[in-house]
Amino acid sequence: MRIVVLAGGVGGARFLSGVKAWAGPGGSVTAVVNVGDNVTMHGLTICPDLDTVMYTLGGGNDRQRGWGRAGETWVVKEELAAYGSPQSWFGLGDRDLATHLVRTGMLAAGRTLSEATAELCRRWDLGVELLPASDDHFETHVVTENDGTMHFQEWWVRHRGAPGVVRFEFDGAATATAASGVLAAIAGADLVLIGPSNPVVSIGPILAVPGVRDAIVKSPAPVIGVSGIIGDAPVLGMADRCLRAVGVECSAAGVGGLYGARSSGGLLDGWLVDTVDAGTVVDGVPVRAVPLWMRDDAATAAMVAAAVELAGR
Amino acid sequence: MRIVVLAGGVGGARFLSGVKAWAGPGGSVTAVVNVGDNVTMHGLTICPDLDTVMYTLGGGNDRQRGWGRAGETWVVKEELAAYGSPQSWFGLGDRDLATHLVRTGMLAAGRTLSEATAELCRRWDLGVELLPASDDHFETHVVTENDGTMHFQEWWVRHRGAPGVVRFEFDGAATATAASGVLAAIAGADLVLIGPSNPVVSIGPILAVPGVRDAIVKSPAPVIGVSGIIGDAPVLGMADRCLRAVGVECSAAGVGGLYGARSSGGLLDGWLVDTVDAGTVVDGVPVRAVPLWMRDDAATAAMVAAAVELAGR
Numbered sequence: 097m098r099i100v101v102l103a104g105g106v107g108g109a110r111f112l113s114g115v116k117a118w119a120g121p122g123g124s125v126t127a128v129v130n131v132g133d134n135v136t137m138h139g140l141t142i143c144p145d146l147d148t149v150m151y152t153l154g155g156g157n158d159r160q161r162g163w164g165r166a167g168e169t170w171v172v173k174e175e176l177a178a179y180g181s182p183q184s185w186f187g188l189g190d191r192d193l194a195t196h197l198v199r200t201g202m203l204a205a206g207r208t209l210s211e212a213t214a215e216l217c218r219r220w221d222l223g224v225e226l227l228p229a230s231d232d233h234f235e236t237h238v239v240t241e242n243d244g245t246m247h248f249q250e251w252w253v254r255h256r257g258a259p260g261v262v263r264f265e266f267d268g269a270a271t272a273t274a275a276s277g278v279l280a281a282i283a284g285a286d287l288v289l290i291g292p293s294n295p296v297v298s299i300g301p302i303l304a305v306p307g308v309r310d311a312i313v314k315s316p317a318p319v320i321g322v323s324g325i326i327g328d329a330p331v332l333g334m335a336d337r338c339l340r341a342v343g344v345e346c347s348a349a350g351v352g353g354l355y356g357a358r359s360s361g362g363l364l365d366g367w368l369v370d371t372v373d374a375g376t377v378v379d380g381v382p383v384r385a386v387p388l389w390m391r392d393d394a395a396t397a398a399m400v401a402a403a404v405e406l407a408g409r
Numbered sequence: 410m411r412i413v414v415l416a417g418g419v420g421g422a423r424f425l426s427g428v429k430a431w432a433g434p435g436g437s438v439t440a441v442v443n444v445g446d447n448v449t450m451h452g453l454t455i456c457p458d459l460d461t462v463m464y465t466l467g468g469g470n471d472r473q474r475g476w477g478r479a480g481e482t483w484v485v486k487e488e489l490a491a492y493g494s495p496q497s498w499f500g501l502g503d504r505d506l507a508t509h510l511v512r513t514g515m516l517a518a519g520r521t522l523s524e525a526t527a528e529l530c531r532r533w534d535l536g537v538e539l540l541p542a543s544d545d546h547f548e549t550h551v552v553t554e555n556d557g558t559m560h561f562q563e564w565w566v567r568h569r570g571a572p573g574v575v576r577f578e579f580d581g582a583a584t585a586t587a588a589s590g591v592l593a594a595i596a597g598a599d600l601v602l603i604g605p606s607n608p609v610v611s612i613g614p615i616l617a618v619p620g621v622r623d624a625i626v627k628s629p630a631p632v633i634g635v636s637g638i639i640g641d642a643p644v645l646g647m648a649d650r651c652l653r654a655v656g657v658e659c660s661a662a663g664v665g666g667l668y669g670a671r672s673s674g675g676l677l678d679g680w681l682v683d684t685v686d687a688g689t690v691v692d693g694v695p696v697r698a699v700p701l702w703m704r705d706d707a708a709t710a711a712m713v714a715a716a717v718e719l720a721g722r
Binding site for chain 2: 136137138139140141169171172175176178179180181183190191193194195197198200201203204215216218219
């Protein structure tokens, strides 16, 4: 079974780990990952979500912190601070930095982000094909109430999501092209899963790449979404603040409604919610309630099994 | 007294430290530093000679190793090797890396190398004005006998200077412009010193920047050179191999002759050689023999005092 998963960072990586566990060694899993978080700092191209997925599936991630490398050190970051760098707020670990250097060197040599990603993944042996949603650089920007417009990373990491959000913009996405292999993977999938990532700033930028949403809508494969909201709060991150900004209720029903039923031009053939959200109704979308806490790969694989079962209804 | 010093990396940095000691707190010392060693790796602009001078004068250098930062760590380099990076032969320390990141970020934002250098130097409080010879990127390349053409760093660091040299080329220097302040500093100097750096690959690229040699030749200030060759060997580095490639004898007399007498269109009003080379004759150039081993700042300051005295003859 060829499975395509749309995913963001930490939550997406954990979900993919469960998909990989469910699929087993012979499985075919393609991750289409958000690139809106990508940011250029000190001349380096940094791709937080791609790297989180890569490190997590490759076994090189820091499990406690959730992002970045295990055994990370912070010498470069301290030195940047000693230089008074205005960007020393960013969590640029020494080990992590090597990833950005290899990538930036390849991009400078004219290779695409997909090619750089594939080269980086050679080291990590993911067992999953990792594709950036687009090879074109575009950025999720936050238009704030009182602090102007800033990069998503600046809003979230530097300001800890404090500035009030007017709206999110995917700056440059409208002219971006889906990365090599993305549309073909979706068209050739037996199952498309929308991971429990932030629907606004993780899944949103993927769908904002021209052609991606359309490819999903037209795919012969069933499309099953997994709610990242349990009860009235996100499992991880700041989806509550992001959903409020786009006028969507922070609930499994709210997010399901945002994605919408495929039968009426939306994305979903099925919507997986947590057991505490049993009874959730999304117009035109079959909903199933199962435990959605991704405690370990076995728990997450059980979610995937439920998604596969829902797809087969 | 306004002193301008032409300098390369390790030897130039030690010499500058002595010039600074001689000049004292009220002194005016401007270092015009080689940029031919500059190299782009992983998308970063790396300036080995500028950084060696900056770290040395700023007290942040590793005295044992001679180059790079004191207390250096190598996490990023190990990670680059784990990725199979073809450039992991380069000594890219973690602390050092922060310098390249700040510089590259500023260049990416449209600032000049001079501006980036000044910004970096704010942290280090050099007591010397540090100027790159040019803001334009050009590179010293080595045309080898059997291994093609390679960057100077690749020849020296990766291959330890082993490949036979046909010639050195300063690729891009012919269309480079002297950095802001360089020609004015030379024109306004009371004394120009050519440090005991490699005449071919450290001083050579500085003189290859259009206008620099001419500014020195026309400067009203006396120009005193300091031999980097003692007996028949360079104090540091590989000047012997470089001199052989340009057909110049590896001796104080050979290098003095390469620079030439100002009275006949060359650079020198005086040439300082080591006591073991007393009796050295350079056509048209007054020569003085004093101890040239830069054991410490006091020894080096004594060399500078001798140069000043020679300039006043």
